[in-house]
Amino acid sequence: MSNIDQATFDELKQISGADFINELIDTFLDDAPKLVFQIRAALDAQDADSFRRAAHSLKSNAATFGAARLAELAKEMELLGKENRLGDTGTKLTLLDEAVMSASEELKGLKS
């Protein structure tokens, strides 16, 4: 199953220019694990606002590249942070981790 929505990705390529898409993908690959780390650290510290903010950024980046599943998961996390329900995180963090990895793998393949 594809993790990246082709139409969104094509539009992104159009807006950034084909030569620039690689740099943009590299930035995503660089930042996504950092954001997951921030979410995890915020969960440990029970810092709902940092949790929400990192999830929000990850959601935004995922949506930019058309990584729909990742965006959806990140949005759920953002909501948990917003509603101060970090206790309900459960297995979502593991799912998020996996979604970041599969989206990253696929984006690597889309580099031109």
Next chain:
Amino acid sequence: MKSSHEPGQMLVVDDNRVNRLLLTRALEQNGHVVSTAEHGRIAMEMLRSTPFDVILLDIDMPEMNGFEVLEALLKDDELRDLPVIMTSASDELDRVVKCIEMGAEDYLVKPLNPVLLRARVNASLEKKRLRDQQRKLFRTFATPEVAEQLLREGFSLGGKYVTASVMFADIRAFTSLSENQEPAVTIEMLNDYFALMFDPITRNHGTVNQMEGDGIMAIFGAPAYYENHREQAVRAALEMLELLQGFNEQRAVQGRGRIEIGIGIATGRVIAGYTGTQHRATYTCVGDTVNLAARIEDHTKAAGRPILIDRNTREGLSDSIQVESLGELLFKGKQHPTHIFSVRA
């Protein structure tokens, strides 16, 4: 006029690196020059030191968020009119509405649509250019004080009572001066003279509202109120005399005659506002105080003093300005005598 497709100076404010990069790149593709800031505080610093045409602003940021930036912009006279396009996720439109109520011009939803991005940025650029042009027009045809008031409060005819200081300044013996020289030379001299006199009045927060023949009428304390408008008017008068001295020295070098001026200042209640029609109007003031200032100015010839003021003006002056009482005078058309003071240059 510039077309909307000319490049502009853009400021992208977003804490997300992917968003910053993408917006920068997309705007650069459209020919714009782009700077970026990671959050609102950095953005405000940049905005205060560099001119920008349009801001693309994220809402959720550390240190200083989008709402706080909008608030700070509103409070800043120079930045208030700068178009702001909010960039937000599709699920935060309720917050975008709040931003638009706070003065944001437009919004874009992330992920960005290239066509919408171009259209909205160009529309905002166009607005910025119209506003700049409007500002420039106002400043050319109105004084800075009036221009600021017009930009802030809009235009409406009608006046209100204010306490203000009214100044009249005239060139003495202008008629004989102009009879002895070519008309073009007279006009040139007048233009030089007006240009010179404008500056001290404006600098002291006065509004020149009439230039007729060789006369200037200015108001201090309206439309923008300053507690010390009496002193501002007198300081302006002193600076005018000082500048005139330099002007005369220059004229002497050119073999031309001296210009002497008389300045009269009176303070009191006036009706100030815009008079005229919706098509042609001017900021002015009327009332007894205006007449008195004109009479006092007229009296400078007989008194042989360059600056005369009434008692009300004198009472608002600090000790650094020296005045000499010339006693009371009954001016034509007045029921009560006026105590007149001469200001020492």
